[in-house]
Amino acid sequence: xxxxxxxxxxxxxxxxxxxxxxxxxxxxxxxxxxxxxxxxxxxxxxxxxxxxxxxxxxxxxxxxxxxxxxxxxxxxxxxxxxxxxxxxxxxxxxxxxxxxxxxxxxxxxxxxxxxxxxxxxxxxxxxxxxxxxxxxxxxxxxxxxxxxxxxxxxxxxxxxxxxxxxxxxxxxxxxxxxxxxxxxxxxxxxxxxxxxxxxxxxxxxxxxxxxxxxxxxxxxxxxxxxxxxxxxxxxxxxxxxxxxxxxxxxxxxxxxxxxxxxxxxxxxxxxxxxxxxxxxxxxxxxxxxxxxxxxxxxxxxxxxxxxxxxxxxxxxxxxxxxxxxxxxxxxxxxxxxxxxxxxxxxxxxxxxxxxxxxxxxxxxxxxxxxxxxxxxxxxxxxxxxxxxxxxxxxxxxxxxxxxxxxxxxxxxxxxxxxxxxxxxxxxxxxxxxxxxxxxxxxxxxxxxxxxxxxxxxxxxxxxxxxxxxxxxxxxxxxx
Ligand code: ADP
Ligand code: MG
Ligand code: ZN
Numbered sequence: 001x002x003x004x005x006x007x008x009x010x011x012x013x014x015x016x017x018x019x020x021x022x023x024x025x026x027x028x029x030x031x032x033x034x035x036x037x038x039x040x041x042x043x044x045x046x047x048x049x050x051x052x053x054x055x056x057x058x059x060x061x062x063x064x065x066x067x068x069x070x071x072x073x074x075x076x077x078x079x080x081x082x083x084x085x086x087x088x089x090x091x092x093x094x095x096x097x098x099x100x101x102x103x104x105x106x107x108x109x110x111x112x113x114x115x116x117x118x119x120x121x122x123x124x125x126x127x128x129x130x131x132x133x134x135x136x137x138x139x140x141x142x143x144x145x146x147x148x149x150x151x152x153x154x155x156x157x158x159x160x161x162x163x164x165x166x167x168x169x170x171x172x173x174x175x176x177x178x179x180x181x182x183x184x185x186x187x188x189x190x191x192x193x194x195x196x197x198x199x200x201x202x203x204x205x206x207x208x209x210x211x212x213x214x215x216x217x218x219x220x221x222x223x224x225x226x227x228x229x230x231x232x233x234x235x236x237x238x239x240x241x242x243x244x245x246x247x248x249x250x251x252x253x254x255x256x257x258x259x260x261x262x263x264x265x266x267x268x269x270x271x272x273x274x275x276x277x278x279x280x281x282x283x284x285x286x287x288x289x290x291x292x293x294x295x296x297x298x299x300x301x302x303x304x305x306x307x308x309x310x311x312x313x314x315x316x317x318x319x320x321x322x323x324x325x326x327x328x329x330x331x332x333x334x335x336x337x338x339x340x341x342x343x344x345x346x347x348x349x350x351x352x353x354x355x356x357x358x359x360x361x362x363x364x365x366x367x368x369x370x371x372x373x374x375x376x377x378x379x380x381x382x383x384x385x386x387x388x389x390x391x392x393x394x395x396x397x398x399x400x401x402x403x404x405x406x407x408x409x410x411x412x413x414x415x416x417x418x419x420x421x422x423x424x425x426x427x428x429x430x431x432x433x434x435x436x437x438x439x440x441x442x443x444x445x446x447x448x449x450x451x452x453x454x455x456x457x458x459x460x461x462x463x464x465x466x467x468x469x470x471x472x473x474x475x476x477x478x479x
Pocket of ligand 1: 006007008009010157158159160161199200201210211212213215
């Protein structure tokens with residue numbers, strides 16, 4: 001029997017507001033433990049929450065960017081459970097009436113494209129953090145840091161539309177890209193600003209109803225998510241093939257052993273005794289507010305890719321790489337403004353620039369080569385001043401010294417040799433120095449042409465114009 005996997009993701013994204021969702025405390029990361037707290041986020045009796053409007057703005061922006069329908073009326077609910085990092089004994093979240101539902105996210109897997117449904121987006125507060133690593137005065141105690149309590153999150157819940165670990169990763173990358181484009185989340189997975197629960201089940205190919213799922217909690221790296229899902233699919237298939245049943249449970253991925261382990265049996269919604277929070281009024285959103293947020297949206301990745309293909313006539317693949325972040329796309333467009341060579345600019349950015357930045361762990365905003373410098377260098381190639389081979393040298397020099405390409409070419413004497421007389425002289429010398437190869441070439445060993453080109457280029461230290469070299473050389477070798 002053949003099986004297919006069914007995957008649905010719940011993504012938590014921390015919103016980039018300055019203050020928390022229900023109080024005025026700072027959301028700044030890295031402050032002293034419990035510095036960012038007040039009566040509200042400490043859960044002291046009688047303190048009342050007040051909704052931060054910015055959180056609603058940001059949630060709406062993400063909802064619109066994922067083609068969700070925004071609810072004119074939504075409510076906050078209490079999700080009750082006991083944990084030491086949750087001082088109120090409940091988390092304020094949205095349950096029955098979330099702010100947005102029925103959205104879509106489009107993913108591109110290279111070989112095929114697919115649309116993943118977004119079930120819902122809701123707003124909620126984060127919990128605090130327990131510190132177990134003996135940093136406090138008593139190494140044997142655990143400590144509670146409530147700086148993160150009440151920090152705003154949105155949870156984006158997908159339909160169970162994904163079938164492979166690669167689709168899940170592509171979906172999560174797209175969600176992250178859109179959040180960062182919008183400026184509503186920094187997308188920093190190491191610091192936990194973006195985390196993901198993966199729900200996974202399997203079923204025989206052709207079966208419509210869903211199998212029993214397991215849920216993998218709080219994963220925060222693309223690589224581990226992919227591995228964890230792959231492991232879990234294999235595990236479930238093995239369970240079913242051994243005649244047993246998959247049980248509904250929460251599991252955790254152990255990245256050192258590359259396996260998933262059972263954490264606890266799954267809680268059901270009724271275990272949380274959800275009920276509307278009596279301290280918060282229902283949230284009403286009118287059309288004017290929705291339109292205000294719609295006009296605040298930037299150009300989104302899908303639209304940008306389509307425009308780049310249309311406007312610059314570059315391949316879709318190039319457009320996707322260049323649109324991976326807003327700043328990279330801006331860098332590209334700024335360069336193309338200086339020189340009308342969209343594909344050449346794309347090649348240099350996707351190849352040399354991104355490789356250097358990756359090596360040096362730099363962002364495009366920190367690139368030592370400005371768009372103007374890159375454009376000027378490409379101009380030197382197109383007007384014949386330097387060969388594209390020499391351009392690699394100029395590029396490296398530009399990257400390390402930040403000097404203008406013209407200056408580098410002058411200082412290093414890299415101007416291309418187009419003087420046919422000078423090239424002919426070099427060719428004569430090369431031919432005279434290699435009589436054996438000449439004889440072989442003339443007796444039919446055509447492949448040796450490349451050898452002669454290489455020798456001439458070497459003699460010119462890469463500066464001879466390759467086209468002129470080819471033309472003269474072909475003539476001379478004929479004899
Ligand atoms: P919770 O996990 O909080 O109970 P939901 O019931 O809304 O929440 O489901 C959460 C996620 O699980 C959704 O992304 C949904 O698509 C996915 N999901 C639900 N059932 C299955 C299943 N049988 N297999 C895989 N994913 C599933
Ligand atoms: Mg869940
Ligand atoms: Zn507070």
